[in-house]
Amino acid sequence: xxxxxxxxxxxxxxxxxxxxxxxxxxxxxxxxxxxxxxxxxxxxxxxxxxxxxxxxxxxxxxxxxxxxxxxxxxxxxxxxxxxxxxxxxxxxxxxxxxxxxxxxxxxxxxxxxxxxxxxxxxxxxxxxxxxxxxxxxxxxxxxxxxxxxxxxxxxxxxxxxxxxxxxxxxxxxxxxxxxxxxxxxxxxxxxxxxxxxxxxxxxxxxxxxxxxxxxxxxxxxxxxxxxxxxxxxxxxxxxxxxxxxxxxxxxxxxxxxxxxxxxxxxxxxxxxxxxxxxxxxxxxxxxxxxxxxxxxxxxxxxxxxxxxxxxxxxxxxxxxxxxxxxxxxxxxxxxxxxxxxxxxxxxxxxxxxxxxxxxxxxxxxxxxxxxxxxxxxxxxxxxxxxxxxxxxxxxxxxxxxxxxxxxxxxxxxxxxxxxxxxxxxxxxxxxxxxxxxxxxxxxxxxxxxxxxxxx
Numbered sequence: 001x002x003x004x005x006x007x008x009x010x011x012x013x014x015x016x017x018x019x020x021x022x023x024x025x026x027x028x029x030x031x032x033x034x035x036x037x038x039x040x041x042x043x044x045x046x047x048x049x050x051x052x053x054x055x056x057x058x059x060x061x062x063x064x065x066x067x068x069x070x071x072x073x074x075x076x077x078x079x080x081x082x083x084x085x086x087x088x089x090x091x092x093x094x095x096x097x098x099x100x101x102x103x104x105x106x107x108x109x110x111x112x113x114x115x116x117x118x119x120x121x122x123x124x125x126x127x128x129x130x131x132x133x134x135x136x137x138x139x140x141x142x143x144x145x146x147x148x149x150x151x152x153x154x155x156x157x158x159x160x161x162x163x164x165x166x167x168x169x170x171x172x173x174x175x176x177x178x179x180x181x182x183x184x185x186x187x188x189x190x191x192x193x194x195x196x197x198x199x200x201x202x203x204x205x206x207x208x209x210x211x212x213x214x215x216x217x218x219x220x221x222x223x224x225x226x227x228x229x230x231x232x233x234x235x236x237x238x239x240x241x242x243x244x245x246x247x248x249x250x251x252x253x254x255x256x257x258x259x260x261x262x263x264x265x266x267x268x269x270x271x272x273x274x275x276x277x278x279x280x281x282x283x284x285x286x287x288x289x290x291x292x293x294x295x296x297x298x299x300x301x302x303x304x305x306x307x308x309x310x311x312x313x314x315x316x317x318x319x320x321x322x323x324x325x326x327x328x329x330x331x332x333x334x335x336x337x338x339x340x341x342x343x344x345x346x347x348x349x350x351x352x353x354x355x356x357x358x359x360x361x362x363x364x365x366x367x368x369x370x371x372x373x374x375x376x377x378x379x380x381x382x383x384x385x386x387x388x389x390x391x392x393x394x395x396x397x398x399x400x401x402x403x404x405x406x407x408x409x410x411x412x413x414x415x416x417x418x419x420x421x422x423x424x425x426x427x428x429x430x431x432x433x434x435x436x437x438x439x440x441x442x443x444x445x446x447x448x449x450x451x452x453x454x455x
Contacts, residue, residue: 004033004343007077007145009134010087011039011070012046014309016150019331020085021054025063026330029340032065038077039070047072049310052317053327060323074137081142085335087150088130090449093303098445099123100268106438108428109263115153115203116257116400118426118435121419122442124156124407126449128164131157135165146342146380148172148335149354154202155369156404158354162367163408170381171354171369172334173202175249180351182250183207186229187222194218195349197373199361199386201397202354203254205371207247208386236265244393258400260427338376345378355383361397362388368401399425416443416453 006024011017017039024030024037039054041047051070058066071077078084099119103110113119131151138145147169151157158171176198184194189212197209210218226247230238234252241247249255253269256262315321334350341348350373357368360383364370373384389397403425410418416439423435443453 001032001034003036004030004339005036005038005081005083005142006339007038007040007081007084007142008086009040009074009077009084010089010151012041012043012050013087014046014306014313016087017041017050018053018313018327019333020335021050021057022328023331023333023336025057025061025066026328027336027340029344030065030336031063033343035066037066037068038081039068040072040074040077041070042072044072046310049313049317053313056317056323057328060328074134075141078137078141078145081138081145083148083335083339084134084138084142084145085148085150086131086134088127088134089151090126090130095126095446095449096123098442102442102445103428103438104268106434106441107431108426108434108438110268110428111256111262111266112253112269114257115155115254116426118423118429118438119442120153120257121403121407121422121426122446122450124153124404125411125419125451126446127151127153127157128160128408128411129449129451131160132164135161135167138167139165143167146170148338150335154354155371155400156407158369159367159404160408160411162356162369164412168380170338170374171202172338173352173354173371174333175203175251175254176205176352176371177332178251179205179207179247179249182233183210183222183247186225187218188225189218196351197386198249198352199372199389200248200370200393201400202369202371203249203251204258204397204400205249205352206244206389206393208389234266236262239265244390246390246393258396258427263428338381341376342378342380347375347377349384350374350376353381355381358383360385361394363391363394364389364398365401365405368398369404370397399427410453411451414451414453416455419453 008020039051047070054068099122100113103118108118110117110119149169149171154171154173158169161167161169180191180196183196184191193213195211198205199208200206210222233250236256237250256266316323352371353374354369354371357364357366357370360372361370372386375382375384403422406418406422423429429435
């Protein structure tokens with residue numbers, strides 16, 4: 001029986017870690033392997049909780065082929081690994097607020113500030129700074145392993161891995177699945193009989209083609225039906241479709257980060273997700289903020305959900321609650337299906353991943369990280385060509401690609417000058433003096449989590 005070593009870094013996450021564990025336990029095609037699942041997290045409490053949950057899931061799914069271990073020592077887990085699935089962040093919510101409010105205080109109106117906008121530049125530097133030591137350990141202990149990355153900002157992290165290391169990586173995001181679901185709903189067809197072709201960059205992809213499972217072109221029907229469906233979509237997505245003639249990723253969050261006019265449609269979306277304590281100290285715990293979070297009626301809080309989910313899992317692993325059936329359902333994420341397709345040489349098409357362009361989108365840089373359909377076989381993950389984007393859409397994507405490239409070079413060179421250049425390309429940044437001042441404040445406030453930058 002062939003051994004397969006899968007390492008999950010950031011496994012303590014109540015959403016990411018749990019979904020990977022469940023998907024792997026349920027994947028029938030991998031039961032012919034002796035799978036070593038190695039869970040890694042620096043948070044010992046979260047890691048212990050997820051390890052115990054993994055053992056319960058293994059038992060309930062009768063996944064006897066899984067050998068599960070957990071460690072806080074990354075180098076131990078990485079030895080001879082075949083696949084490394086990663087989602088890492090540090091003080092996610094507290095630092096996200098700094099990313100959002102500090103640029104806003106200088107007059108730069110971000111919509112979300114996580115993957116685009118001036119705040120996202122610092123999120124990028126932090127994430128790359130977390131990922132590079134992981135990559136260096138992989139280059140030493142498992143240089144042939146494939147990284148399946150969920151760490152945001154997705155495109156920027158994957159570009160850094162491509163440019164700064166010798167490793168292979170593919171970036172995964174749930175956004176394309178959301179687009180697939182919306183397109184299928186508009187057409188009134190099951191997802192399984194709807195083949196959607198998207199192209200663009202992460203969180204800013206566009207529906208370029210639709211077929212049924214027999215290859216029939218469904219775009220003419222879609223263009224007829226979407227006029228009735230548009231009022232159900234958010235105003236920004238409606239406007240983008242009317243102007244550009246293609247449906248963008250139909251979410252109220254990330255697509256708006258990449259253009260300067262989105263704020264007039266959405267306002268500051270960070271508030272809507274229940275994140276926004278403004279004066280939150282970086283050393284505050286989630287429990288410290290419980291009253292403030294729960295004191296905002298009607299506002300969903302992802303942070304509060306994470307805390308409640310952690311408590312639920314804790315109750316399950318100590319036997320106070322039964323394991324819910326929802327914990328035993330596949331997540332719909334692509335990491336485990338991709339591993340299966342590689343190991344079985346399936347030549348299977350998946351709706352999209354973030355990969356090196358290599359000509360998949362005609363007008364964009366060859367080394368850019370693009371979000372396009374992929375084919376997965378025994379050799380790995382391959383981008384599928386989608387042709388040319390409409391000129392205006394290509395221009396918006398290429399601007400973001402230029403920002404991404406500058407940020408990766410700014411990290412490589414530890415250069416404030418290159419960081420400032422990237423900030424000044426951001427559509428929401430309108431003043432050099434304020435941009436420079438904002439940059440210095442951000443570098444000071446987040447200095448413990450960023451690389452040291454020089455003039």
